[in-house]
Structure formats: C-alpha cells, structure tokens
Amino acid sequence: MDASFWAMGxxxxxxxxxxxxxxxxxxxxxxxxxxxxxxxxxxxxxxxAEGPRRRRGGSQ
Amino acid sequence: xxxxxxxxxxxxxxxxxxxxxxxxxxxxAVLPWVAAAGLALSVTGLWWGLVHAPRDWQQGDTVRIMFxxxxxxxxxMGGYLGLAIASxxxxxWRHPLADIAARAIAPVGAVFTAICLITxxxxxxxMWGTWWVWDARLTSVLVLFFLYLGHIxxxxxxxxxxxxxxxxxxxxxxGAVNLPIIKFSVDWWNTLHQPASVTRLDAPGIxxxxxxxxxxxxAGFLFVFAALALIRTRTGILERRARALMAARAAExxxxxxxxxx
Numbered sequence: 001m002d003a004s005f006w007a008m009g010x011x012x013x014x015x016x017x018x019x020x021x022x023x024x025x026x027x028x029x030x031x032x033x034x035x036x037x038x039x040x041x042x043x044x045x046x047x048x049a050e051g052p053r054r055r056r057g058g059s060q
Numbered sequence: 061x062x063x064x065x066x067x068x069x070x071x072x073x074x075x076x077x078x079x080x081x082x083x084x085x086x087x088x089a090v091l092p093w094v095a096a097a098g099l100a101l102s103v104t105g106l107w108w109g110l111v112h113a114p115r116d117w118q119q120g121d122t123v124r125i126m127f128x129x130x131x132x133x134x135x136x137m138g139g140y141l142g143l144a145i146a147s148x149x150x151x152x153w154r155h156p157l158a159d160i161a162a163r164a165i166a167p168v169g170a171v172f173t174a175i176c177l178i179t180x181x182x183x184x185x186x187m188w189g190t191w192w193v194w195d196a197r198l199t200s201v202l203v204l205f206f207l208y209l210g211h212i213x214x215x216x217x218x219x220x221x222x223x224x225x226x227x228x229x230x231x232x233x234x235g236a237v238n239l240p241i242i243k244f245s246v247d248w249w250n251t252l253h254q255p256a257s258v259t260r261l262d263a264p265g266i267x268x269x270x271x272x273x274x275x276x277x278x279a280g281f282l283f284v285f286a287a288l289a290l291i292r293t294r295t296g297i298l299e300r301r302a303r304a305l306m307a308a309r310a311a312e313x314x315x316x317x318x319x320x321x322x
Contacts, residue, residue, distance in 0.1 A: 005111070009121035014186050018125045018179040019106065022132065026284060029171045033291045040298035047305045 098283030105277030
C-alpha cells in the first residue's frame with residue numbers, strides 16, 4: 001500500500017477511525033459473548049456435577 | 061411441492077426448534093458456519109470498499125465510511141425488528157426461548173447502532189462540517205440506541221430474568237414505532253442526511269462498483285449479527301438451565317429419600 005492509500009485523500013482521520021472503531025467494537029462484543037457462553041457452560045456443568053437429580057442435559 | 065402436509069400446521073416445524081434443548085443442538089451445529097460466513101463476507105466487503113471501490117466524485121475517500129456506516133444502520137434497524145418480533149412472540153405465546161432471544165439481540169443491536177452513530181459522526185464532520193445535528197434522522201437513530209439501552213437495563217433490573225421479560229418486551233414493542241420514523245425521516249423532514257439511495261423503488265441511485273461491496277458487507281454484518289445473537293441465546297438458555305437446576309435443588313431440601321445415584 002502506498003502513502004496515498006493511507007492518506008485517504010486527506011481524510012485519513014475520519015476514514016480509518018470509522019473502520020477501527022467498528023472492528024474494535026464488534027471484536028469486543030464477540031469476545032464478551034463467547035466468554036459469557038463459556039462461563040454459563042461451566043456453571044451448568046458444575047451444578048450438574050455436584051447436584052443430585054436430573055440427568056445430564058444436552059449441553060455441548 | 062412447497063405446501064405443508066395437510067393437517068400439519070406450518071408452525072410445528074418452527075415450534076420444534078423452539079424447544080431449548082433442540083435449539084442448543086441445532087444452533088451449535090450452524091454457529092461455526094454462520095460465524096465463518098460473517099467473518100469472510102465482512103472482511104471481503106470492507107477490503108473491497110477500502111481498496112478497490114472508486115472514490116466518490118463529490119465526497120472523495122470519505123465515501124468509504126459508507127461501507128461501515130450503511131450496513132451498520134441496516135443491522136441497527138433490522139436487529140430492532142428482530143427484537144420486536146421476539147418480544148411479540150414472547151408476550152403472546154409466553155415462549156421462554158423468545159424472551160431469551162430478545163435479551164440476546166438487544167446488546168448486539170446496540171453495538172451496531174453505536175457503530176452507525178459513530179461512523180455517521182465521522183462522516184458528517186468532513187462532509188457537513190459538523191459532528192452532529194439534531195435533525196430527524198440522527199435524532200431518531202439516537203432514540204433507537206437509547207431504546208436498546210433501555211431494553212438491556214430493564215432486562216437486568218430484576219433478580220429473575222423471567223420476570224423482566226414482560227416489561228422489557230412491552231418497551232421493545234412500543235419502541236418499534238420508531239422504526240418507520242427512522243426509515244421515512246429523510247422524506248418527511250428536511251435533513252442534512254441524504255435520502256435512501258439503495259432501497260428505492262426505481263433503480264438504486266448508486267453505482268454498481270459501490271453497491272457491490274456495500275451489499276457484501278451488509279451480508280457479512282447480517283451473519284455476524286446472527287452469530288452473536290446465537291451465541292448469546294445459547295448463553296441465555298444455559299443460564300436459565302442453571303437457575304432451574306438450582307431452584308430444583310432448593311425445592312427438595314434434605315430429603316434423604318431422593319434417589320441419588322452416586
């Protein structure tokens with residue numbers, strides 16, 4: 001990529017933050033969502049492991 | 061033959077997937093593909109828009125902001141439509157999966173709305189000379205953002221999320237009035253914001269070289285939205301299962317007769 005690409009016709013200060021913020025927010029949401037999912041899965045596994053009653057559910 | 065067998069209502073197939081256990085299996089199978097499609101299409105579309113799409117003869121390179129801004133706006137509004145539909149189903153049929161889906165959709169829609177607002181502001185400064193104006197389009201999208209935040213706050217305002225579902229669903233449905241206001245704001249009021257150029261009844265007022273990466277990114281964002289909503293719905297189902305297991309345990313205190321196969 002040459003310098004004119006990064007310069008974005010003098011509007012680099014507006015174009016690049018748009019892309020960076022969009023990608024950053026989506027990645028942050030994806031990471032948070034995935035962590036929440038893993039935590040919920042661990043929680044169910046923990047309760048099922050120590051608790052009596054209830055056969056193991058189909059969580060995968 | 062696209063009809064359904066006689067005597068079998070079309071809703072039954074849908075209803076099977078509405079079973080939380082089945083939904084977990086089904087969504088677990090499709091999730092990797094949905095996420096991969098979202099990632100591939102989004103990267104392709106954004107790369108296309110950044111590198112290969114021509115610059116606009118009036119707006120120069122700032123038009124590239126559109127490849128983020130417009131698909132994010134589609135997701136902001138489409139996501140709210142999904143939130144409203146899930147809320148309606150949850151209210152009318154009292155189906156827990158619909159309530160969980162509504163809770164799952166709201167944060168995703170809020171993030172896409174935030175992206176739409178931020179990129180719009182970054183586009184407005186060089187083109188309009190201002191970060192923000194209180195005109196109909198911008199204000200109604202800001203209201204959309206607050207509706208999402210309100211739904212998230214209301215959903216988490218109760219210790220038992222099942223009790224929060226009903227007021228949150230009512231909020232979501234009342235807020236749906238805002239959707240046509242956003243859509244038609246550029247026609248009903250004078251605004252700095254340009255009118256619709258893709259979804260016009262005649263030919264789109266936008267060049268094919270710009271339309272193609274826009275649509276690819278739009279498809280990518282749609283799959284990203286779906287993947288995030290699916291993950292969060294799965295999380296909601298598991299959390300609900302955890303609460304049910306805890307409640308079941310609490311409901312049978314110290315009864316030695318309980319069969320404990322250890």
